[in-house]
Amino acid sequence: xxxxxxxxxxxxxxxxxxxxxxxSAQDGWVELINGKDMxxxxxxxxxxxxTVQDGLLTGVGKRSHLFYEGEHLRDGFKNFEMEVQVRTxxxxxxxxxxxxxxxxxxxxxxxxxxxxxxxxxxxGTYIELKKMGSLYGYRNIFKTFSKDDEWMTVxxxxxxxxxxxxxxxxxxxxxxxxxxxxxxxxxxxxxTFCLQGHDDHSRMQYRSFRVRRLPDDASSGLIAPDFGVWxxxxxxxxxxxxxxxxxxxxxxxxxxxxxxxxxATGINAALVKSPKMANQLGAASGLPLFTGIKVTxxxxxxxxxxxxxxxxxxxxxxKSAKALLGSGKIQVWSDMGRVLNAQTAGELLDIAKQxxxxxxxxxxxxxxxxxxxxxxxxxxxxxxxxxxxxxxxMEQSSYVFEVLxxxxxxxxxxxxxxx
Numbered sequence: 001x002x003x004x005x006x007x008x009x010x011x012x013x014x015x016x017x018x019x020x021x022x023x024s025a026q027d028g029w030v031e032l033i034n035g036k037d038m039x040x041x042x043x044x045x046x047x048x049x050x051t052v053q054d055g056l057l058t059g060v061g062k063r064s065h066l067f068y069e070g071e072h073l074r075d076g077f078k079n080f081e082m083e084v085q086v087r088t089x090x091x092x093x094x095x096x097x098x099x100x101x102x103x104x105x106x107x108x109x110x111x112x113x114x115x116x117x118x119x120x121x122x123x124g125t126y127i128e129l130k131k132m133g134s135l136y137g138y139r140n141i142f143k144t145f146s147k148d149d150e151w152m153t154v155x156x157x158x159x160x161x162x163x164x165x166x167x168x169x170x171x172x173x174x175x176x177x178x179x180x181x182x183x184x185x186x187x188x189x190x191x192t193f194c195l196q197g198h199d200d201h202s203r204m205q206y207r208s209f210r211v212r213r214l215p216d217d218a219s220s221g222l223i224a225p226d227f228g229v230w231x232x233x234x235x236x237x238x239x240x241x242x243x244x245x246x247x248x249x250x251x252x253x254x255x256x257x258x259x260x261x262x263x264a265t266g267i268n269a270a271l272v273k274s275p276k277m278a279n280q281l282g283a284a285s286g287l288p289l290f291t292g293i294k295v296t297x298x299x300x301x302x303x304x305x306x307x308x309x310x311x312x313x314x315x316x317x318x319k320s321a322k323a324l325l326g327s328g329k330i331q332v333w334s335d336m337g338r339v340l341n342a343q344t345a346g347e348l349l350d351i352a353k354q355x356x357x358x359x360x361x362x363x364x365x366x367x368x369x370x371x372x373x374x375x376x377x378x379x380x381x382x383x384x385x386x387x388x389x390x391x392x393x394m395e396q397s398s399y400v401f402e403v404l405x406x407x408x409x410x411x412x413x414x415x416x417x418x419x
Contacts, residue, residue: 028212030072032193033057035207040070041195045105049197057206059094059197067194072211078190082156086116088148089203093128094118095196099189105284111191111199112138113163115157116204118148121419123199127412129243129419133165133172133288137239138185139266140171142310142416143290151207160188161353162220171312172288172385176224182232184239226266230394233401238266240409242404245291247332248272248312248386255283259390262288263295265387270417272312289418297323309417312360318344325351331415332384334360340368345361349379356382358415363387366399373407380391382415 032040035055043050051059059066077098084096093116100111112327115134122128133154134141146152146167155166165173177188195206234244245268249258258269272281281291291308297320301312312332318339324330325348333352340348340359349372354358355409359368359376364387368376376383385400387393403409 007205008202019105025088029210030034030212030241031211032068032070032072032211033206040072040226042069042102043197044065044103046197053205053358055207057195058204059195059206060203060377061197061198062200063107064197065097065103065108065173065194065331066152066197067100068209069102070190073192073353076098076190077211077213078216079159079218080157081214082154082158083210084154084194085151085208086154086309087151087205087207087314088116088118091120092202092204093146093196093198094202094204095198096156096197097194098156098158098196099186099191101191102194103154108194110189111194111195112163112186112188114154115141116154116196118144118146120176120198120202124200127241128417129241129411129416131237133167133170135163135165135173136176138163138235139165139173139175140268141261141288142243142245142268143156143288143418144174145170145288147235157214157218159214159218161224162222163188163269170288171263176222178224178226182236185235227391228395229278230290230398230401231265233398234266234394237311237401237404243411243414243416244268244388245384245414246270246386246388246399247310247384247417247418248294248334250388253389255287255289259287261389261391265391270309272308274306275307276293276305278307292332292417294403295329296320300324301330303329312368315339315367319364321348322351325355328355331417332358332360333365333410334362334386338374340366342369342371345372345375349381353374353379353381358382359386360384360386361403362402363397363400364393367396370403370406371408373403377407377409379415383409384415 020290045066045067046062060229085119097111097115100108113136130140131144150179157164247270270292271284272292272294280398293311310331314332314334314336316337
């Protein structure tokens with residue numbers, strides 16, 4: 001009886017394995033990492049950066065990109081679904097490219113990158129602001145929603161004119177390619193995948209890279225929104241690493257409305273509430289949004305350190321401006337009273353610099369003035385933006401673009417919560 005039971009169990013197991021294999025083949029998913037060696041993958045430049053350790057495809061060392069050239073490549077991948085399991089370690093920077101082609105050295109000259117970066121902050125004078133799940137240069141995400149030292153699942157769906165990205169189930173990107181894009185922006189095409197080994201301080205491990213082809217004529221059927229000239233300018237400046245984040249959008253917009261705007265435009269946003277309404281910040285859970293608390297000088301005592309990603313103080317006069325700036329409890333200051341002018345700027349900007357408080361550049365009201373912003377830049381102050389949401393505000397005013405150029409502001413002059 002025991003032998004018969006054992007035989008029955010083995011038969012059931014073999015049947016289950018056969019069914020699983022058949023199902024996997026039927027649904028089209030293939031695994032590109034075999035867990036033994038780098039068969040099917042070809043590194044460039046510093047080839048020693050990539051090894052297989054304990055069954056994991058491991059990257060650590062000088063810049064090297066690992067291109068897939070295995071049996072499943074055929075004539076390249078155009079439309080597909082992808083699921084990658086990756087683990088990063090502190091300060092690691094990596095990336096998952098698609099629609100690319102092998103090259104001997106350098107950063108890939110073709111293809112589009114999904115950013116893999118929880119904690120990398122840059123090298124030398126360069127500061128890396130784009131975080132995990134960004135569609136690099138197309139839809140930059142400036143908040144981290146995952147952690148180093150933990151396995152993460154990056155999913156993507158690419159279909160002709162649309163790219164969607166998820167990190168651990170949270171959708172970070174829904175990019176719809178417009179019919180017209182400027183020449184420096186790469187368009188969706190066809191090609192292979194590659195993994196990025198970024199630098200000596202970046203260590204990452206990949207344990208699975210599953211992909212399933214979609215028909216070459218697959219299309220989302222959605223028409224990309226046409227925002228006009230302001231959005232073209234935005235895309236160009238995003239490519240120069242400027243963090244367009246509205247940290248003080250209209251309170252009337254819901255978390256879902258803000259998220260739709262983030263995905264449609266590439267402008268990041270925050271859900272902001274008063275200390276009394278802090279429990280409503282939970283609406284941003286599972287969405288690619290910052291969260292913030294908005295206070296006046298009278299509300300400083302009600303702050304709780306556990307509230308939100310940042311605190312923004314709104315002043316109505318000179319007295320409340322000084323109280324907020326000097327409190328040490330806010331990271332962002334919005335001058336609603338319009339007291340930041342040529343006469344008061346010296347004192348107020350000195351406090352802002354000392355307390356490391358970012359000054360809001362309001363695109364809608366066009367405040368502070370260019371003169372004051374130049375003074376703030378000279379003093380080494382930090383900045384952030386508002387009046388970027390909804391799109392009507394961008395259509396009516398290009399002030400943020402004008403002052404970035406005229407005041408000589410650099411992307412490193414901007415405050416990003418958590419950085």
